Amino acid sequence: MIAIEDNKCTGCHVCTWVCPHGVLAMNASSAFVAYEERCIECGACELNCKPGAVQVTKGTGCMVAIIKEDILGLKGKGCGCG
Numbered sequence: 001m002i003a004i005e006d007n008k009c010t011g012c013h014v015c016t017w018v019c020p021h022g023v024l025a026m027n028a029s030s031a032f033v034a035y036e037e038r039c040i041e042c043g044a045c046e047l048n049c050k051p052g053a054v055q056v057t058k059g060t061g062c063m064v065a066i067i068k069e070d071i072l073g074l075k076g077k078g079c080g081c082g
């Protein structure tokens with residue numbers, strides 16, 4: 001799940017540039033979640049948002065978590081990339 005705090009967003013566009021799946025878009029003054037269903041919860045937007053306006057909650061969409069927990073059997077470890 002992804003959330004953007006409008007009051008912290010400076011409108012710098014960076015999150016829209018780093019997102020590999022085109023999840024985020026800009027309105028006149030801030031970013032918004034345009035296509036949440038495309039999000040793979042990679043965390044790139046959160047890591048690159050200097051004001052800390054983006055929060056990504058890891059869930060089943062996180063590919064690293066799926067690999068660690070379901071393929072490598074590391075149950076409960078999550079992705080560790082947030």
Ligand code: SF4
Nearest residue numbers: 009010012013015049
């Ligand atoms: S990177 Fe952060 S501050 Fe910049 S547009 Fe995205 S949410 Fe706003």
Ligand code: SF4
Nearest residue numbers: 019039040042043045
């Ligand atoms: S977590 Fe990754 S895929 Fe999801 S919106 Fe952020 S950069 Fe895009």
